[in-house]
Amino acid sequence: MAPNSVTADSPAQTTPVRPASLAEVLALGTHLLVGQYRVEIGTGTWWWSDEVYTMHGWEPGDVEPGLDALRSRKHPDDRARVVRVGTEALRTGRPFSCAHRIVDGHGRARTVVITGQGRRDARGRVVEIAGYVVDVTPVQREVLDREANRAVTRAFVTAAAVEQAKGVLMAVHGVDDMEAARLLAEGASEAGTPVHDAAAQVMAALTKAGGVGPTAEATVAGALAAVKPPARPRAHDAQLARRREPARN
Template sequence: MSSFKQPALSVVDGAGGDVATRPPSFSAGDLAHALGLGTNLLVGRFRVDLSTGSWWWSDEIYTMHGWKRHEVEPGLEALSSRKHPDDRSRVVRAAAEALRLGRPFACSHRIVDRKGRTRSVVVIGQGSRGGPSHPPELVGYVVDATPVQKEALARRSSAVVTRAFVSQAVIEQAKGVIMAVSRVSAETADQLLLEAAGRAGIPLRLAADQVMTGLRAEGEAGGITQVALTRALDGVEPVGRPRGHDPLLTRRPRKVAH
């Protein structure tokens, strides 16, 4: 459950001076929707006293790195030990500049936790140059963005699998028709389809799709026969080349008399 509480707004009655509480104009749900809150992420806080070099971490930062609070001293050495080997040489100039000027910054890198799992984290912070009453410091958050990355990869993998399934279904459908009409084995049907695709120089799925499109047209005209199948296989052509029977694509432009 969220600990967010809508702040009470006070309204002063001009007549009697009484203070009334104005009801909130939005709910926590409205706020979550407006901010686009979705996947729950592990978020940790950190603070660095730049005058002494001392660090403080919240429990979440220990957790995402695979430590318990008593096992390691917060600091640069501990963070560097968990950084992904491929990211150790990266220098984030924006962060250094932000620290110098006291501006907010955000950057990302990968870490490897105690169990050898790679995590993607986003570091958000802001440096303060300090003043007479307080020392310069760096404060911010570390966000474990690994779940979002995994969700994106899962969606991409699902789309690839779906496309592959659809592609294979079209191929198998065309092969099945060839086997039924020509009374040949699956190997022979596969070879006939491969030869048609090879002649046109197109992928097998596109060849199968063209064959099925041609056969559907033949079926509407009176049934799928061996002649119709042969015509469909021979009619497989490179994608984008105008069809010879289409007068709108093959007609020569008319010459304009001067």
Template structure:
């Protein structure tokens, strides 16, 4: 094989941009694929990503595809086939099951190289990036944000229920039922109904407590123009 030139910048798949957005530096390895022979050349990092000792196996396309997650295998195969036909830069994020049975998430970027004399596409080259930990950290952040948002939603709904209980003279279950009925009728989320209701009592421009009539009017039609 001829020496591989330094890769030019490759466009990133949207999923790849997302998983790398946190600024982490995941493990990166290089590869080359000879399109005439089907032989792969992996750097030590790519062997490790697949759960092998460097040089421990002979990397081939069938072997590589056998390690792809079953749900991602056909998609990755299609990406490789198109890249081998066009040589255009590509990037993708997919899962693999390494030699130890561990599921990893890898990003791959690549492009083709053509023979300067014939113009024939002769190889693909690029990078594998192990983004398993990056995605795990992102998932943890999303889960934490979801928990915080859920707690905030519960808090404002509890406040709104208290408002309805006092104004309407009903118990907690009846107050929530009224909020839910308003939500269903107006096709507006309960948390948004609750937030507006609480704002009517505690917003920065509130100078007097809303009347029972004003609350009833809002619950009857929260989309109608008003001071809320």
């Protein structure tokens, strides 16, 4: 018998799962509202779990589950696409998923993901669709918050580089804030690069040089002169080359 085989007398040797690892791989942490639904095709009977009512802004029993209730909450821009997906699901009975927006009872747009699968009878006809509805709005908000934080951080880093470069110019040349800004803008313009990128390059060059040193003006002038334009994507260069090629007869 192979050493790794498992019998009734030798229970499988498993490694315990740490809660933190399980939470990581299952993406736990964000609370999502998850509901269930079921539709009997022949009778047109719908069933929703309480969560489906809640995410649409109703209390259980407020409305009769069905097409009319769902249509009243669908975002108008997503209705046509949802109809296409739903029609295909009813025709084939294959597993499906569809993300779309709804407008709850408070007028707030929410994003839900619907999954489902058809059940067939003995003759192969799809007689029931059942699956889950997940309100993924909290996840979207988390993504937007992260992007907003990144944008704010980039803005602060950009502003810091500009202010640092202006401070160096003010100290070395004995000029005020406006004149330092003008000198930095001129250097950026000559290199064909944004001011914040020029400032970052100047500060990187000065850091690499170990500071301004005894020849401050020359060091700073060299850093400004060394500013380079941003690298262009290769595809952009290829497009320019094609445009410059003479027309062939």
